[in-house]
Amino acid sequence: MQGTILIVDTIATNRISLKVKLASAYYKVAQADDIRQAIAEVGRRPPDLVICALTLPDGTASDLCKGLRDRFPSLQLPVLAIGNRDNADSRLAALEAGVSDVLLKPLDDTLLLGRVRSLIRARNAADEWQMRDDTTRALGLAEPAADYAPLGHCVLLHDNSATTLGWAHGLRPRLRARLSLAKPDDAICEIPADGPPDVFVLALPSDPNGATAACRLISALRANAHTRHAGLLVVQLSPNTALAATALDLGADDLMTDGFDAAEMTLRLHALLRRKRTADQLRATVRTGLKAAVFDPLTGLHNRRYAMPHLARIAERAQETDRPFAVMVADLDHFKQINDQFGHAAGDAVLVQTAQRLRDNLRGMDLIARIGGEEFLIVMPGTTMAEGETAAARLCADIAGRGFHLPHSTQPLRVTISIGLAVGPKRGEGQMDSVDRLLAEADRALYSAKVHGRNQVTLSRPAA
Amino acid sequence: MQGTILIVDTIATNRISLKVKLASAYYKVAQADDIRQAIAEVGRRPPDLVICALTLPDGTASDLCKGLRDRFPSLQLPVLAIGNRDNADSRLAALEAGVSDVLLKPLDDTLLLGRVRSLIRARNAADEWQMRDDTTRALGLAEPAADYAPLGHCVLLHDNSATTLGWAHGLRPRLRARLSLAKPDDAICEIPADGPPDVFVLALPSDPNGATAACRLISALRANAHTRHAGLLVVQLSPNTALAATALDLGADDLMTDGFDAAEMTLRLHALLRRKRTADQLRATVRTGLKAAVFDPLTGLHNRRYAMPHLARIAERAQETDRPFAVMVADLDHFKQINDQFGHAAGDAVLVQTAQRLRDNLRGMDLIARIGGEEFLIVMPGTTMAEGETAAARLCADIAGRGFHLPHSTQPLRVTISIGLAVGPKRGEGQMDSVDRLLAEADRALYSAKVHGRNQVTLSRPAA
Missing domain, CATH: 3.40.50.2300 (Response regulator)
Incomplete structure (x- = not known):
C-alpha cells in the first residue's frame, strides 16, 4: 500500500x-x-x-x-x-x-x-526521525519550528543571466532572505565561505539537451554532501508534465510549471526556507540526543551506559594480551552536605571541577565516567596495582589540595574524594563474571576507604 | 565540490x-x-x-x-x-x-x-548518522555488521513470469536468502505479513513505454514508506547507458547492464542484503540511543535531562491556569549500604522495584523520573499540598510495607524511602527562578526528613 x-x-x-x-x-x-x-x-x-x-x-x-x-x-x-x-x-x-x-x-x-x-x-x-512516540515529544522533536520570518540564502542558477537577473529584480523587494545568482556548475563545485545555500532555484528548459543537463544537475545536487539537504525549486520555462514528474522523482522539492511569477516564487521560497530550517533543527536535535545517550551532560564525561560495555571490552582485551588494567571507583566525600548547604548549583560546580581535575591527571586512553550522582569510574588499561595506586593517590591529592570555586561565593570550598582500587584481569569463576567481580572489589575497597576516614585510596585485598 | x-x-x-x-x-x-x-x-x-x-x-x-x-x-x-x-x-x-x-x-x-x-x-x-566522532564509536554505530551469511527476502518483479522463473531457477541453488516472485504492481500495494522484502530485482526494458513504467516504479518504491529502505537491483534487458544512469539517479542501488547472470546476480544480491542489514541496525541503534537520551535504562523512568524541562513546562501551565501542583524529591534510605553489602546487582534490583511501586501508586499524567543514583523526582499536576501529602505518605508506606526481592536470595530486604514535598506555583522573585526555588524547597524538606529519622514525608515550610 x-x-x-x-x-x-x-x-x-x-x-x-x-x-x-x-x-x-x-x-x-x-x-x-x-x-x-x-x-x-x-x-x-x-x-x-x-x-x-x-x-x-x-x-x-x-x-x-x-x-x-x-x-x-x-x-x-x-x-x-x-x-x-x-x-x-x-x-x-x-x-x-x-x-x-x-x-x-x-x-x-x-x-x-x-x-x-x-x-x-x-x-x-x-x-x-520523528518517531511518533514518547521519545519524540521528550526530545522536543515534534515541536513545529517557530513561524517567524525566514532568513537564509537562496541561489538562482542560470546559464542565461538576463532571465535570472529579471527574476532577482522581481524577488528582491519581497523575499525575506539573501538572494544571489550563480552558474549551474558553480552550485556543485563552489561552496560559499558562509556555508552551502539553503535553497536553489533551477530553470528547467524543454529542449532535450537542456532538459537532460538540468535533470543531471538535480541528481548531482542530491548526491553532493554539501547540497543534498538544500531545498530545490524547479521552474519550467514551458510546461511539460512528463519532465515535471521526472524532476520531482529525481529529488526536486517544489516545482512551478508555468514559468516565473514573483509573488508565487516568493511564497514557495519562504515555504522551502521554513522546511529547510525545521529539518536542520531536527538533525541537530537528533545529534544532541545521541550525544546525551553516551555523555553526562553536566560534566561532559562518559555516562554509566557507555562505561559498562567499554570496561567489558577493556577487560576482554587485557585477558587476550595478558596485560593488567586498573579500575577505580571514586566517590566525593560528604557530597550530599554540599548540595544541602550550598544548593544544587554549588554541587554541580563541584562535579564539573572534579571532572576537570580527573581529566587533567589521567591519560587520553583512560576511561573516565560519571556513573552515579557523585561517583566516578576510572579504567586505566596497561596499568599495574602499583601504578594504579600512584595515579589514584595523585587524584586524591589534587582534589583535596586546592579549594573548589562555588558560584556566588569568593570563599573556596575544601572537597575530598575516596577511591577504591582493584586490578584485573580476573579469571571468571563462579556466578559473577570477571568485570562484575572487579567492580565489586573496587566498591568494597571504596567502602573501606570511607569507613577509615575518607580522603584516601584503598587497595582491593582478595576476599577471604 | x-x-x-x-x-x-x-x-x-x-x-x-x-x-x-x-x-x-x-x-x-x-x-x-x-x-x-x-x-x-x-x-x-x-x-x-x-x-x-x-x-x-x-x-x-x-x-x-x-x-x-x-x-x-x-x-x-x-x-x-x-x-x-x-x-x-x-x-x-x-x-x-x-x-x-x-x-x-x-x-x-x-x-x-x-x-x-x-x-x-x-x-x-x-x-x-554515523557522525565520525566519539558518539558514533560509543554507540557502536561504527562497527561493521557481522559478516555471516545474509538472510533475508528477495523479490523478483516481473510482468513476464517466464523470464523471472528462469532467473529464480538459476538463483535458488546459490542465494542465501528467501526468493519469491511478484508482479511489479504488487510490490507497492501488497506488504507480506512477515514485513516488506529486503531487496527487489526489477527488469528495465529499453522500449520507451516499458522504460517509463519501470522508472516510475523505481520512484514509487522510493516514495513508499514500506519499501523506501529496501535494496533495489535493476537489470537492463539490453544496454542503454542514459537509461541506466537515470535508473541510478531515481534511486536504484545497483544495476546490471548486460542482462541476467546467475553468479553475478547472486553476488550483487548478497551485497545488497548485507548493506540493508547494516542500515537497519544503524537505524535501530539511533532509535535506542535517542530513547537513552530521555529514559533511564535501568528503571525505564524518565531521566534528569527529560525531567527538568518537563517540570518547567508543568510549572508554566500551572501559573497560566492558576492551579497548584506538587513536587516530591524522594531518596531511598541507606541505599549505599545495600550496594556495599549486597553488591550492585542487589542495588539495581531495589531501584527497579522502587520504580515499579512508584508507577503503581501514581497517575499516568504524573511525572516520575530518576534524577540521581537513588533519587527520584515526582511531579503531580493539579495537586494541592494536602493531596500531595496523602500521595507521598502512600508511597512511603508502600516502599516500607513489603520487602524487596534480591537476586540469589530468598530473604526479602526491608527498604525505606524519605520524601520532601513542596507545592507550586511559586511566583518568581529574586535570583532563582520559580522552579529552582521549588526544587530547593523540596530538597530542604527531604533533608529534614532524613535528619528526623528517615522513612517519612516532610512538607516544605516557607523559609524564615
Missing part, C-alpha cells in the same frame, strides 16, 4: 474521478465533503496527504490547511489543492497559508502522481 | 583520461599507482570513492578492497573497478570481495558519472 490520501471536495464526481486515478496507483483513499468532515476524518485516521478543492462549502483550502495545523500541529500533514485557471488570487492565498501546491484543472495524471509521490516521499523522510 | 575520488591505476594514460572525465563533473581527484600507494593515500586523506583497475602491479581490485577494509574498517569506502570484457572471472571475484561494481571498457561517460553519483549519494546518506 502506497499510503492513504484524504480527498476533500463537495462535488461527488470530482471525488470519484480523483479516487480512480489515485487507486490505480495503489493509494488508499478516504473522502470528505467539507472542512468539518475532513477534520473529523483526520482525527479518526490520519492520512499521509490531503487533496482538496480550492473552494469548499465551509471555507477555502487555506482554511482547511490552518484548521489542520491548529488541531493536529504535530501531524504536519501536507495539503495539495486543486483549482481552476481563474482562481489566481485564492491560489496565492492558499500557498501563503501553507498549502504545498495548487494544481490547475484539467488535471494531468503524470504530474498529479509525480507530485503525490514527491509529497509522500518528503513526509516519509521527515517521519523517519 | 562534489567529493574526492582516488584513482588507482599503474598506467598513467588511464589515470589521466579518467581524471579528465571526473574533473569535468567537478570531482577532486587524487592518484595512486598501486595498492601500497593507494593505502598510504587513503591514510593521509580519506576520499569518498576509490576507482581502480581490475589488475594492479601488486594485486587485484579484490586485494585493494580487502586491504582498505582491514586497514580502515570504519571508513567503509566504496570501490569501483574498471576492467576489460575478457576479465569475466576476476570481475566476479572482485564483486565477491566487496567491490561495488566493475565497469567494462570502453567507459561510457554517462554511465560512469551516474554510477559515481549513486555511490557517493549512498555514502553520504549512510554517513549522516
Whole structure:
C-alpha cells in the first residue's frame, strides 16, 4: 500500500474521478465533503496527504490547511489543492497559508502522481526521525519550528543571466532572505565561505539537451554532501508534465510549471526556507540526543551506559594480551552536605571541577565516567596495582589540595574524594563474571576507604 | 565540490583520461599507482570513492578492497573497478570481495558519472548518522555488521513470469536468502505479513513505454514508506547507458547492464542484503540511543535531562491556569549500604522495584523520573499540598510495607524511602527562578526528613 490520501471536495464526481486515478496507483483513499468532515476524518485516521478543492462549502483550502495545523500541529500533514485557471488570487492565498501546491484543472495524471509521490516521499523522510512516540515529544522533536520570518540564502542558477537577473529584480523587494545568482556548475563545485545555500532555484528548459543537463544537475545536487539537504525549486520555462514528474522523482522539492511569477516564487521560497530550517533543527536535535545517550551532560564525561560495555571490552582485551588494567571507583566525600548547604548549583560546580581535575591527571586512553550522582569510574588499561595506586593517590591529592570555586561565593570550598582500587584481569569463576567481580572489589575497597576516614585510596585485598 | 575520488591505476594514460572525465563533473581527484600507494593515500586523506583497475602491479581490485577494509574498517569506502570484457572471472571475484561494481571498457561517460553519483549519494546518506566522532564509536554505530551469511527476502518483479522463473531457477541453488516472485504492481500495494522484502530485482526494458513504467516504479518504491529502505537491483534487458544512469539517479542501488547472470546476480544480491542489514541496525541503534537520551535504562523512568524541562513546562501551565501542583524529591534510605553489602546487582534490583511501586501508586499524567543514583523526582499536576501529602505518605508506606526481592536470595530486604514535598506555583522573585526555588524547597524538606529519622514525608515550610 502506497499510503492513504484524504480527498476533500463537495462535488461527488470530482471525488470519484480523483479516487480512480489515485487507486490505480495503489493509494488508499478516504473522502470528505467539507472542512468539518475532513477534520473529523483526520482525527479518526490520519492520512499521509490531503487533496482538496480550492473552494469548499465551509471555507477555502487555506482554511482547511490552518484548521489542520491548529488541531493536529504535530501531524504536519501536507495539503495539495486543486483549482481552476481563474482562481489566481485564492491560489496565492492558499500557498501563503501553507498549502504545498495548487494544481490547475484539467488535471494531468503524470504530474498529479509525480507530485503525490514527491509529497509522500518528503513526509516519509521527515517521519523517519520523528518517531511518533514518547521519545519524540521528550526530545522536543515534534515541536513545529517557530513561524517567524525566514532568513537564509537562496541561489538562482542560470546559464542565461538576463532571465535570472529579471527574476532577482522581481524577488528582491519581497523575499525575506539573501538572494544571489550563480552558474549551474558553480552550485556543485563552489561552496560559499558562509556555508552551502539553503535553497536553489533551477530553470528547467524543454529542449532535450537542456532538459537532460538540468535533470543531471538535480541528481548531482542530491548526491553532493554539501547540497543534498538544500531545498530545490524547479521552474519550467514551458510546461511539460512528463519532465515535471521526472524532476520531482529525481529529488526536486517544489516545482512551478508555468514559468516565473514573483509573488508565487516568493511564497514557495519562504515555504522551502521554513522546511529547510525545521529539518536542520531536527538533525541537530537528533545529534544532541545521541550525544546525551553516551555523555553526562553536566560534566561532559562518559555516562554509566557507555562505561559498562567499554570496561567489558577493556577487560576482554587485557585477558587476550595478558596485560593488567586498573579500575577505580571514586566517590566525593560528604557530597550530599554540599548540595544541602550550598544548593544544587554549588554541587554541580563541584562535579564539573572534579571532572576537570580527573581529566587533567589521567591519560587520553583512560576511561573516565560519571556513573552515579557523585561517583566516578576510572579504567586505566596497561596499568599495574602499583601504578594504579600512584595515579589514584595523585587524584586524591589534587582534589583535596586546592579549594573548589562555588558560584556566588569568593570563599573556596575544601572537597575530598575516596577511591577504591582493584586490578584485573580476573579469571571468571563462579556466578559473577570477571568485570562484575572487579567492580565489586573496587566498591568494597571504596567502602573501606570511607569507613577509615575518607580522603584516601584503598587497595582491593582478595576476599577471604 | 562534489567529493574526492582516488584513482588507482599503474598506467598513467588511464589515470589521466579518467581524471579528465571526473574533473569535468567537478570531482577532486587524487592518484595512486598501486595498492601500497593507494593505502598510504587513503591514510593521509580519506576520499569518498576509490576507482581502480581490475589488475594492479601488486594485486587485484579484490586485494585493494580487502586491504582498505582491514586497514580502515570504519571508513567503509566504496570501490569501483574498471576492467576489460575478457576479465569475466576476476570481475566476479572482485564483486565477491566487496567491490561495488566493475565497469567494462570502453567507459561510457554517462554511465560512469551516474554510477559515481549513486555511490557517493549512498555514502553520504549512510554517513549522516554515523557522525565520525566519539558518539558514533560509543554507540557502536561504527562497527561493521557481522559478516555471516545474509538472510533475508528477495523479490523478483516481473510482468513476464517466464523470464523471472528462469532467473529464480538459476538463483535458488546459490542465494542465501528467501526468493519469491511478484508482479511489479504488487510490490507497492501488497506488504507480506512477515514485513516488506529486503531487496527487489526489477527488469528495465529499453522500449520507451516499458522504460517509463519501470522508472516510475523505481520512484514509487522510493516514495513508499514500506519499501523506501529496501535494496533495489535493476537489470537492463539490453544496454542503454542514459537509461541506466537515470535508473541510478531515481534511486536504484545497483544495476546490471548486460542482462541476467546467475553468479553475478547472486553476488550483487548478497551485497545488497548485507548493506540493508547494516542500515537497519544503524537505524535501530539511533532509535535506542535517542530513547537513552530521555529514559533511564535501568528503571525505564524518565531521566534528569527529560525531567527538568518537563517540570518547567508543568510549572508554566500551572501559573497560566492558576492551579497548584506538587513536587516530591524522594531518596531511598541507606541505599549505599545495600550496594556495599549486597553488591550492585542487589542495588539495581531495589531501584527497579522502587520504580515499579512508584508507577503503581501514581497517575499516568504524573511525572516520575530518576534524577540521581537513588533519587527520584515526582511531579503531580493539579495537586494541592494536602493531596500531595496523602500521595507521598502512600508511597512511603508502600516502599516500607513489603520487602524487596534480591537476586540469589530468598530473604526479602526491608527498604525505606524519605520524601520532601513542596507545592507550586511559586511566583518568581529574586535570583532563582520559580522552579529552582521549588526544587530547593523540596530538597530542604527531604533533608529534614532524613535528619528526623528517615522513612517519612516532610512538607516544605516557607523559609524564615
